[in-house]
Each structure stands twice: as structure tokens, then as C-alpha cells.
Amino acid sequence: GESVGLHLPTLSVQEGDNSIINCAYSNSASDYFIWYKQESGKGPQFIIDIRSNMDKRQGQRVTVLLNKTVKHLSLQIAATQPGDSAVYFCAENNAGNMLTFGGGTRLMVKP
Amino acid sequence: GAGVSQSPSNKVTEKGKDVELRCDPISGHTALYWYRQRLGQGLEFLIYFQGNSAPDKSGLPSDRFSAERTGESVSTLTIQRTQQEDSAVYLCASSPGTLLFNEKLFFGSGTQLSVL
Numbered sequence: 749g750e751s752v753g754l755h756l757p758t759l760s761v762q763e764g765d766n767s768i769i770n771c772a773y774s775n776s777a778s779d780y781f782i783w784y785k786q787e788s789g790k791g792p793q794f795i796i797d798i799r800s801n802m803d804k805r806q807g808q809r810v811t812v813l814l815n816k817t818v819k820h821l822s823l824q825i826a827a828t829q830p831g832d833s834a835v836y837f838c839a840e841n842n843a844g845n846m847l848t849f850g851g852g853t854r855l856m857v858k859p
Numbered sequence: 860g861a862g863v864s865q866s867p868s869n870k871v872t873e874k875g876k877d878v879e880l881r882c883d884p885i886s887g888h889t890a891l892y893w894y895r896q897r898l899g900q901g902l903e904f905l906i907y908f909q910g911n912s913a914p915d916k917s918g919l920p921s922d923r924f925s926a927e928r929t930g931e932s933v934s935t936l937t938i939q940r941t942q943q944e945d946s947a948v949y950l951c952a953s954s955p956g957t958l959l960f961n962e963k964l965f966f967g968s969g970t971q972l973s974v975l
Contacts, residue, residue, distance in 0.1 A: 782963070784966075789968065790968050790969075791863070791950050791952070791966030791967050791968050791969055792902070792950070792964075792966045793966070794963045794964070794965075797963070837901060837902065839902075846904045846907065846915070846917075846918070847892075847902075847904070847964065848904070849894075849901040849902040849903075850901050851900055851901045852899075852900070852901055
């Protein structure tokens with residue numbers, strides 16, 4: 749079936765380095781993608797989104813890249829900080845009312 | 860309130876008992892979603908409410924699961940005859956409208972359900 753998946757379940761980076769979290773999706777009809785950050789004991793928190801008519805979108809310290817050719821989504825975090833440690837989920841929406849979430853990647857930032 | 864509120868934050872129950880989970884969405888949000896998150900896994904869609912429309916129940920895993928929403932306010936998720944496999948975090952989210960307009964979901968902190 750259609751699904752959203754992640755390449756790496758755990759990513760460990762040094763504080764100050766850049767982080768790249770990847771996500772593969774299989775539903776070519778998906779037209780809207782979101783990255784969420786989930787800290788321990790909390791609900792997911794919106795980070796950044798991108799529509800399918802774009803291939804890049806930048807926020808504060810974060811950039812989302814969308815490659816529709818290979819159905820790949822990535823989240824780049826610049827100058828990773830200890831507060832960035834969390835589980836990151838990508839999610840896709842194909843013009844319906846249901847967001848399909850990937851399995852998540854745990855980002856661990858080493859001081 | 861300022862955000863989505865869920866209660867209780869933790870619930871421990873015995874196998875076979877019924878449980879009721881509550882969600883207070885952000886005031887004015889017409890859309891409300893329930894998701895289930897098993898340990899170390901992603902979010903599994905359960906049910907969606909939009910205004911006075913019939914809810915989308917396509918994600919409910921069995922007839923032991925049901926949910927209600929009064930107007931555009933509180934929602935309750937009920938699990939009857941709980942099983943150990945029901946143990947998970949149950950997350951509620953709301954949004955101003957529908958995802959058709961790419962509106963964002965705002966999540967609560969969830970209810971951690973443990974079935975012994």
C-alpha cells in the first residue's frame with residue numbers, strides 16, 4: 749500500500765554540525781508534505797511544510813527539499829543544537845483529510 | 860485554552876476494561892483528528908471529524924474503538940474491552956479547517972494508555 753518511510757531510524761550528530769533527515773514516500777499523488785518534531789512526552793510540533801509545486805523551502809535554520817522524481821523528502825537542520833534532539837516525522841497528504849506519517853528518525857545531538 | 864488538551868495524560872487499565880480518552884481542541888478549530896502511536900513507531904490515523912459532517916472512521920482498527928464529538932468542541936475516544944495490543948499513546952490534533960487547504964495540525968501531548 750501507499751506509505752511514507754524513513755531511511756535512518758537514528759541519527760547522531762555533533763553540536764554545531766548540519767543534520768540531514770531523509771524520507772521516502774510512495775504515493776505519487778501526494779501534493780503536500782510536512783515535517784514534525786516530537787520531543788519526549790509531547791505531541792508532534794509542526795516544523796516546516798512544502799507543496800508539490802516547490803522543490804525547496806527554507807525556514808529558520810531548517811530547509812526542506814522535495815525531489816518528486818525519486819519521491820524523496822529531506823529535512824536539513826543547520827548548526828544543530830542540543831534542543832534539536834527529538835524524533836522527526838515526515839508526513840504526506842494527497843488532497844484528502846488524512847496525513848500519512850513515516851516511522852520517524854531519532855536525532856541525537858552530541859555536545 | 861491555548862493548545863490542544865488531552866486527558867488523562869496517563870491511563871493504566873486491566874485487559875477487558877473499557878477506557879475513555881478526552882480531547883479538547885483549540886477553540887474555533889472545526890477539524891479534529893485522533894491518531895495512535897505505538898512505542899517507537901509513527902502515527903496511525905484513527906478518525907477525523909469536520910464540523911457537522913459524518914466522521915471519517917476509516918482508520919479505526921476494530922469495532923471496539925469508537926469516537927464522538929459534540930459540535931466543534933470536545934471529543935472522546937472510547938476503547939471497549941481493551942487488549943494489550945491497544946497499549947500506545949493516543950494523540951489528538953485539531954486544525955482550523957481541512958487538509959484540503961494545506962492547513963496545519965496542532966497536536967496535544969497525548970494519552971499514554973497501558974493495558975496490563
